Amino acid sequence: MRITNFALLILMSGLSGPVLAETTADQIRKSTVAFLESFASEQAAEGYNVSFKPGSIDSRLALAECAQPLNVEFSGDPWKSTSPSIQVACEGARPWRMFVTASVSIRGPALVAARPLTRGERITSDLLSQQSVEVNASRRGVMTATDQAIGMQVRRAVNAGSLITPDMLSAPNAVERGDHVIITAKTGGFSVRSRGKALASASIGEQVLVENLRSSRTIKASVVAPGQVEIPM
The missing domain is CATH 2.30.30.760 (SH3 type barrels.)
Known part of the structure; x- marks a missing residue:
């Protein structure tokens, strides 16, 4: 019995199964960039300037097709790291997730010491000034509003121009021994x-x-x- 080339092609195609669609590295990169652009836009409305550069993704990467838009979110705090991790995930019938690195810089106003501060000194508005700094370069966090610091007590000596971080200040005693x-x-x-x-x-x-x-x-x-x-x- 002779089998024509066309019939043989159909038979072989059926044996090999359907070709599955894939989520490519380019799609993942575009979703990551769109997420970072949205984050930058949100922070711009609050007075912060965000610049970013997504990390490289292996061009050979191919994951299961996602029937819905990819879910992208920070898995690390972008306010405490200039290299936060970003999770890209598919929540569809064939779920998967992966992590993408990115360089993120958030610049904005933060409190700095207007003059040298001594241990135990009580913070008043004239002891503070604001400067534009890379907010997320400090792992200890920053203070952005004067009302966060006024009335607090300096825990250790602070040089003029130094960034004010939460761990530098403590709430003053409301009750003293013997009161x-x-x-x-x-x-x-x-x-x-x-x-x-x-x-x-x-x-x-x-x-x-x-x-x-x-x-x-x-x-x-x-x-x-x-x-x-x-x-x-």
């Missing part, structure tokens, strides 16, 4: 007040040991305001 304080005991809408003496120093939100001056009992309370502590009943 007389108001103790409020609360339960539901009912509260009882008494006078006490702080046995240690603490800032708002911290716990401190307090001696109740009426009962002479020592209790642990939370500092809620300067000179005021609170305990649950």
